[in-house]
Amino acid sequence: MNKWDDLYLEVILDHNKNPRNNHKLEKHTHHADGHNPLCGDRVSINILMDGETVKEVSFTGSGCAISTASASILTETIKNKNRTEIKNLFNDFHNLVTSENEVEKKLGKLAIFEGVKKYPARVKCATLSWHALMAALEGEKEITTE
């Protein structure tokens, strides 16, 4: 087994190669751009909200496999979820990739990013789209991580 086998899992490689919801969303209510100046990764998140619930979500941008797969899986995960649920997911996801402690596995597909924890330099790749998502929901237009 190679060391990176816990990072570049099949699912991540698949989402990197065939990202889901990877297009612009003409009709959207919320939008934010995320940028990691350290590595040049960029992601734009578009959301169509129906009241408090995400009806449609898409992303565009360019980045590494981790950031692309993370954005792709994010769009699959948050559809039909409300703000509170998303906020909780964000916190859980953030803990998953940063916390030293074992995180309770209630994250479903997102749990595959746990391997990122061992690569401190790559945590920002996994969280960029999530930060952009939260910014979009809070009405900010742009976030930068470094």
Place this chain on the structure above:
Amino acid sequence: MLFENIKDDFPILEQEINGKKLVYLDSAATTQKPTEVINSLNNYYTNNNSNIHRGVHTLSQRATKDYEQSRKIITKFIGAASSKEIVFVRGATEAINLIANSYVKPLLNKNDEIIISQMEHHANIVPWQMICEEKKAKLRIIPIDNNGELILEELNNLVNAKTKFISVNHVSNSLGTINPIDTIIKVAHQNNIRIMIDGAQAVQHLEIDMKKMDADFYCFSGHKIYAPTGIGVLYGKKELLEKMQPYQGGGDMIKSVTFEKTIYNDIPNRFEAGTPNISGAIALGEAIEYITQIGIHNITKYENDLLNYATSKLKKINEIKIIGEAKEKAGVISFVIDGIHPHDIGTILDSHGIAIRAGHHCTQPVMDFYNIPATARASFAIYNDKNDIDKLIEAIRKCIEVFS
């Protein structure tokens, strides 16, 4: 063979990373240090630590002697006319900021122009932008072509009566291009413009002779030439340094201080306010003696062979595109792989114990020019060999396999 057992001189290279013998190919970011340099730091703090230029006691005299001896070694190494032309700084970045603020800014008026190139490190962009903004002056850019070479004809179009200064790098840190600085210096001087050369990626690979080169200012960082971080060199022509205002005020840069008037010290001490990085300066002297023993000509040739070997091997991989194919290159190969982000390449190579750099290398305008977010960069030093490159190629092939 001169280079055969050279890895033994660098204790850090003995270790394994992720179960594989470390292959360090990130020397353009910083070089590893030979035992002589590490011992020099140890010796300084074990036996000679004290402050320089101000103590009558034995330790201070030893420290002062070694610090000034290092200045002499550097003077000889770069062919400066006098050790008064060698100013110790933190690194190339500080040297450029020093010249921008103490030499160029006082000359600069509204609408004046400073010329740099499109392939500069951010350290040779931002200091000029800062003074241009303050003085309402303009930054003009010598463009590059697809090979990563400067379009020199454009320099003649850019130079005009408003041009107050030119600053370009000797060797590009992201493309590896060796720039035709002799020509650029000639053009500058024909137009009575002073010029600075950023040699951060040059002195460790190429012979430098200030008398022949005739640059007005030149700089480099110690840590890229086998010395510690936090020490570097600014070379300036004596007559220019003598006219310059100090950069920072403090101890050691003065002759006398009263509340009414301060008389500044002579060069180079005028530009070395405060207690400097004494151990670093001494260790830089050691590093230069170390490579001088090997011979800079031998190093140029050896590293050039490595570069050519790596280039031809990389070119055999269809998915790879080399960024920067100048005719004259030193020390650096930047590349991208179809469908694989440089950060993913970097992580996978690290799992094979291979350290490369992935990112924009502090040269965002170069990335913009090639319309890429980042590159993977392998860079070479005297302790690399063809075996390192073979391992790099093998790991790249595995990386392509994973992402196919």
